[in-house]
Amino acid sequence: MRLHQNITIRRSVRADLTQFADWVRPKITGASLNLAVITDTHDRTQLSRTFYGPNGFWHVQEQHWLAGELPIDWRVHLGDLVDGSEPSFLTLWRLRNIVNDYAAGALPYVIAKGNHDDNDKYAERNRRFAGSFHPWVFNEHVFRPMKAQVGGPSVSRHGLSVFDWANIRVITLNTSDVPVRWVGGRKNYDVKKTLAVTAAQVQELIDALQTAGTRDVLIMGHAPAMTRSGKPGLRFNGRQLHEVLRAFNAKLSGRVVFGQHPDFGGTATFDFRGTTGTIIAYVAGHWHTEEDFRINGIHYSLLNVSALMGRNHGLTTRYNRKWNRLINTPTEYAGYVLSLDTQRRTLAEYGYGAASAQRLFTY
Template sequence: MNGGYGMVFRKGNSRTTDTDDLGTAPRPWVASALAPFQEQLAALARPGETASLAVITDTHYKSGFDATYYGINGLQHVTEFMANVANQPGIDAYAHLGDLIDGSESGPADQQHLREMVAALSQPVGKPFYIAKGNHDDNDKFDEHQVARRASFQANTFADIVFQADYRQPQLQRFSQRYGVAWLDVGPVRFLFINTSDVPYRLNRFGIKKYDVKLNLAVRQGQMAEIIQILQMSGDKAIIVCGHGNLLKANHKDGLHHNGRTLHELFRAFNLQARGTVATHGRNADFQINLPFDFTRVRNARITAYVCGHRHTEQTFVDHDIRYLLLNCSALMGRNHQLTTKYNARWDRRYGETNEYAGYALVADPAARQLSVLGYGAATPLRQFAMWFPEPRN
């Protein structure tokens, strides 16, 4: 089944926009609004038979209230995601795919925002989770607007707050804690989490970063070596890869600034059970890759999908049997802001309406050989795609 669905944009039901209460506790009306989503999830997800991942992305949490744009709503959306989506019986695990914060406030303020987001996502719902690094999560947006432009985060600020919380979970498998790579198996489905903000931290003598992480999405050699290791032990798995940035664009050009296409070609080689070397010959030594791989002994396995956020839109396309799924931002994006994407402008998103937020659940169903993508808020309610699954071993 392909994604032949009708896209319907409708203004959400209006709710209170009282700005006196800037608390972030789950709002009762949001719970009511998400009841149809929960019912659809219950109909599609069967614990022990399907593999389901709840996903939220691009919350852009920052201080203060805004009725049509980024603000404290970023944290509120996460608390409501946890209370109404991640805790549902049909969900096996959940993920935030990056840009937790807007990265536009002082270093201490945004470090506190990261801690608050991790605390919200670490609520004891009894399920494993993964939090990805987005290109806004190193606070470069704040740095670029300061006269001195000095780095407000240290090299390991994000990792010490966020990746540490990821790796604290015994259910989340990994080879190391160096790159932000991890995987989680649910039956025949392997969710592989990668880091598309894999950028070296280098300062000049004035304390200014050589690389603005916000403007340099990348995957480097060390991370790719771990990905190869994981893939070489991924027999009998249908693999869904999740990250912040899209490796490819819809026109099939590189979606990252460094090595997006290279990693996609490695995934193609895996699906072909190939052996060889993945190599780049760019001028920048920081992002060069030269690694051998051998997938000839991997049986009954395939990378089926790549799921990400970053672009603040919904989009899907296929490149050599790998389906790309770009998910919309949870952050409030009203129509009259310069950075608002066309997709979100069409939703005319506003605080206190049911299009204020956005989130998803992925349900991989081996029996139906189908991937269902359920959305709530400013997202398509249901899309379904054919999905490859490994044949059961006798």
């Protein structure tokens, strides 16, 4: 059944996504869980033909249209909805437009917080760090309507969300879980530069894992906990987060120690002996590339940035330079359908635009 046909998207994009939908539909029909996923739209009002712009919002609308053409169960955005490089009233307007698009659809949705979503990129250019959002802005305009959905996810105090589907538990982390204070009129942390989870959020993660029962667990978040080289992917508590996932797979009980840092220290206790599931994967964005690697048996899968990254821009990653991404072509955008089959125990990632067509993994 097709939905949302009243959504207006660019004619060329509709043609490209129709072709993608026709190709992927038979591959995902009958799967246990299908997610339409984009990440890092970096939406802003200023148009650039080489680097970010209002096409970030267009990509959200195009995901909305595509989800209506396929047997999609949930829509997902893995953070950096906005670039955070404009005055706060403009960034908030762009942020609310994106959330309104998700809220207007018939499908449930999950949005992760990204490190650009507090507008700190704009504030960095001001001596007093003016224009930066307090965390209540994202909580009020994103997490609150997300939590209010009928049949939507639960959302914890620290921005961790959980929903269950077809014997799968999906947990979405907040990797910008940064305790914010204003000291002398200046923010104590630049959230754009501070990827982190607090000990309290890791305890919330533990609680969600302990009650998973027989379910396998898909972890999502803006940034990965670990890098391919085995180093933490977060400034604070990436290693501890990873070790909790390892403990879940091993069905251990015990305690994780976070050190003495006043904002990110503490301890958390876990007991996973009553669960039988496994971690399917940890799916993230943030790095503006595609990668798959395993650290201690945990599969990390990175998705490419939706936002335009032109080949000649100084901040464009090597991966996106290879795509030679151009506005008003299929390489302008990048998005995915993640399809989970609990019988075959497979995770398939199907990409459109500047993304790999197919990545298939067992768990």
